[in-house]
Amino acid sequence: MTEQILILDFGSQFTQLIARRVRELNVYCEIHPFNKIPAITSEIKGIILSGSPCSVREEDAPIVDWQGFPSEIPVLGICYGAQMMAQTGGGEVLPSSIREYGRTILNKIDNRYALFKEVADHTQVWMSHSDTIASAPTGADIIASTETVRVAAFKLHDQPRYGIQFHPEVTHTLQGKTILKNFVVDICECSQNWTPDSFAEASIKELKEKLGDDKVIMGLSGGVDSSVAATLIHHAIGKNLYCIFVDNGLLRKNEFEEVLESYKGLGLNVIGVDAKEQFYTALQGLTDPEAKRKAIGKTFIDVFDAEAHKVEGAAWLGQGTIYPDVIESVSVKGPSVTIKSHHNVGGLPDFMKLQVVEPLRLLFKDGVREVGKSLDIPQNILGRHPFPGPGLAIRILGDITAEKVQILQEVDAIFINALKDSGLYDKVWQAGAILLPVQSVGVMGDERTYEKVVALRAVTSVDGMTADWAHLPYEFLADVSNEIINRVKGVNRVVYDISSKPPATIEWE
The missing domain is CATH 3.40.50.880 (Class I glutamine amidotransferase (GATase) domain)
Structure with a gap:
């Protein structure tokens, strides 16, 4: 009890x-x-x-x-x-x-x-x-x-x-x-015995009883929630957990290879799927943010379903749902106005006849990280910033092309690596770069340029529900801007977003 x-x-x-x-x-x-x-x-x-x-x-x-x-x-x-x-x-x-x-x-x-x-x-x-x-x-x-x-x-x-x-x-x-x-x-005389260790122990026991010898399929994102949820299920049922990590062509630079390597260290049974071309084809010509999200969601389900069918006798779908998702689905005055559709909410299509198992549905994000620590999940996974499900598609304003993705990956890598090298990464909740659908006049050497503009975004927050823009040092921003313009061909201007949430959202789309 x-x-x-x-x-x-x-x-x-x-x-x-x-x-x-x-x-x-x-x-x-x-x-x-x-x-x-x-x-x-x-x-x-x-x-x-x-x-x-x-x-x-x-x-x-x-x-x-x-x-x-x-x-x-x-x-x-x-x-x-x-x-x-x-x-x-x-x-x-x-x-x-x-x-x-x-x-x-x-x-x-x-x-x-x-x-x-x-x-x-x-x-x-x-x-x-x-x-x-x-x-x-x-x-x-x-x-x-x-x-x-x-x-x-x-x-x-x-x-x-x-x-x-x-x-x-x-x-x-x-x-x-x-x-x-x-x-x-x-x-109230509460005994204060609800700890990350006790939660992990009780969850693993409950999962063993609930899942028995059944097979579970789970889509991994490389993020904290899905990684901790998968590790709990793995501790309960071992090789009967089949994880699928899809490269949608919208991940950060080298993320697909690095995340797969991290999961090997956890002993997870992970299948990596390169589906870049399918996603690029589905996104061709789309500029509306909701249209892009829906195209990505549909393509992911198609890819995931094709891989899931290779696992015979699977009965469950593992998900990294956390407590804020549960609370918001039963809000006092009904669901909030839809600001943007969520990549991980909305249920399964009818043709996927799987029961859902959500071992983290009672935890907040910080609680998920604490449970992850108790399971000895590496800090490079637990400390990762949140990353949107649609990936860089909603950080590229306008249509998506492989060339634009590559440009943004390079810009993002410079920014994120600089945050890590400067000891700033763990001081911000989330950071990334946005490729804007505008071009800017510039001068490089003796030549006039007319190239792309990128915006850098970094915020501080507790849970992402509200956020303030991170007051990064001017010298740091100057160095990052200089490195991006010098190293990323096609970019000649860098701006920094100083909007808070509300009224702005963390992502631009």
Whole structure:
């Protein structure tokens, strides 16, 4: 039995961050929409109510019957969660006379309450609300305030039920981790035994029981998720795992050969398939990003299916699905607006009669890396930047040709190798180059040139959901630009993308 914290999501942009913080405490947790609450079993040691973009004063505000939860289960309401507890528990929520967004100071902290054990008075917290709790729920003590918010935190007299107006999960709340630890470990009495080693051990055991002697086919990308998922399955069923790594002609320079070599070191049974020409043919003349993605997806399925048919009696398809994919598929208000189709989402075509096995579907990206470490997967795989499934096709704006791919591969290799040589690679979340569909006037020697422009992109992020442009040193960018223009024929101008996500996305297409 795995003890867990249940997080009820009311639509906050920070909900996944709450889960990440709880898991950093080696405690398992799950996120469920507020309107799809699972059965409250003995495994659930505590419940956290998330924030929300909604107001509890709205007629159709999302509400849960938190008072109906078993009285012995601790509850922590965060921001909207706390306001909802107040509004439905005999208190009152009103529009703030002064909106609180950003850093503020928490004072009048009552350290006699377990939630604030070892939390210093006048500590910085992060607020994000336009409503405020005017009066706490019936039978609650006010246990912290700010200069402008009297009820910044409360606790019910006779039950372990807490509400806080601020967000402890963000780094701007300086003692947020302490507050969450106090709730999860001290108040909920979680044992902190959900570790990468324990996850790997339990997963391998479960996979052995689930798969038995069945054969599993899995497409590998060279990335972290598929590599760790394949290694877990390999530990469970050994030679019955058949991995397929497709060269779609859109990989980075020498990536196909290097990744195949890495997989040999892991003992995986990998089939390498050179399908460059099939992909180039499918992409011929296409310029629309969605059309390119769909052509790549269809071609991949055709190639993968042809290889899969060579494995007799295969019953399962392994996938590297991770927890954010699962959460987003059951979001509070339905699926988000499609910004771009995802290469690894959407299910299998009907003709592939395989069951799906997803050993990482409960992990965030950082958790995947930690499990990978426990399985002794090399750092050159675990530390790889995310790379889009459609590869360089969505970093070449416009139509795709083998010549353009080669140019971008050379530019990308110079940029990525320079990041590694300068010790900057591990300091950015993702980096790459984009070939633009414009030409630029230049001068080389005594000649006038009219050649291609490339944009360099590097971002910092925690999970890719938001990202800031990486503030790389000017000297580094100057050296990289100089090397690209001198060494890559056909390029005479280099620019650097300083857009953040949002409003931009990490990739250009």
